[in-house]
Amino acid sequence: TQLLEQSPQFLSIQEGENLTVYCNSSSVFSSLQWYRQEPGEGPVLLVTVVTGGEVKKLKRLTFQFGDARKDSSLHITAAQPGDTGLYLCAGVMDSNYQLIWGAGTKLIIKP
Amino acid sequence: ETGVTQTPRHLVMGMTNKKSLKCEQHLGHNAMYWYKQSAKKPLELMFVYNFKEQTENNSVPSRFSPECPNSSHLFLHLHTLQPEDSALYLCASSQDPSGLGETQYFGPGTRLLVL
Numbered sequence: 136t137q138l139l140e141q142s143p144q145f146l147s148i149q150e151g152e153n154l155t156v157y158c159n160s161s162s163v164f165s166s167l168q169w170y171r172q173e174p175g176e177g178p179v180l181l182v183t184v185v186t187g188g189e190v191k192k193l194k195r196l197t198f199q200f201g202d203a204r205k206d207s208s209l210h211i212t213a214a215q216p217g218d219t220g221l222y223l224c225a226g227v228m229d230s231n232y233q234l235i236w237g238a239g240t241k242l243i244i245k246p
Numbered sequence: 247e248t249g250v251t252q253t254p255r256h257l258v259m260g261m262t263n264k265k266s267l268k269c270e271q272h273l274g275h276n277a278m279y280w281y282k283q284s285a286k287k288p289l290e291l292m293f294v295y296n297f298k299e300q301t302e303n304n305s306v307p308s309r310f311s312p313e314c315p316n317s318s319h320l321f322l323h324l325h326t327l328q329p330e331d332s333a334l335y336l337c338a339s340s341q342d343p344s345g346l347g348e349t350q351y352f353g354p355g356t357r358l359l360v361l
Binding site: 139144168175176177178179180183223225234235236237238239 | 248250286287288289291336338349350351352353354355
């Protein structure tokens with residue numbers, strides 16, 4: 136059983152549509168990071184959320200940390216082909232400061 | 247360009263071969279990491295080095311042998327690998343050596359295929 140479950144595993148949509156991907160756990164995290172990994176590259180940090188209920192925006196991307204700090208979501212408005220990639224969440228455990236990774240959501244935006 | 251480079255980018259090796267992966271970071275960071283990335287699985291942390299000292303070894307088989315000669319370079323020596331070791335091997339670095347919660351900067355990875 137994975138500590139961080141990401142859903143959906145795969146999503147393919149048309150350019151211009153909106154989407155939300157999720158990162159869920161039964162554990163509490165002191166912070167949570169979202170990374171995007173493009174084909175042939177390593178993950179690149181998009182944002183870190185720290186406070187329960189926190190919302191951060193990065194252009195068309197909106198990240199939210201759950202009130203209880205157990206889950207997070209990423210919403211993309213008007214998706215573009217450049218948003219294509221593997222979206223990974225990673226949480227820092229409150230108890231042992233270990234970084235726990237989700238398996239990722241593979242997102243394809245079709246022109 | 248993240249400031250972390252990895253060579254080679256692709257590697258095909260037989261189970262009896264010996265090869266090494268190289269990682270170099272140009273960010274002045276103090277911590278370096280090796281991860282294994284397999285399809286549809288979370289990143290698996292293999293090794294952590296802080297100030298050239300190994301601080302984590304997540305039950306990695308001895309056929310993987312890391313080396314960190316200085317805080318800018320990290321190697322992963324491979325020998326007698328198995329086909330299930332085929333994966334993308336990612337190197338990362340971070341400024342703070344005390345916590346994995348720091349932002350990690352990843353290299354592009356080495357795609358390894360073991361035949």
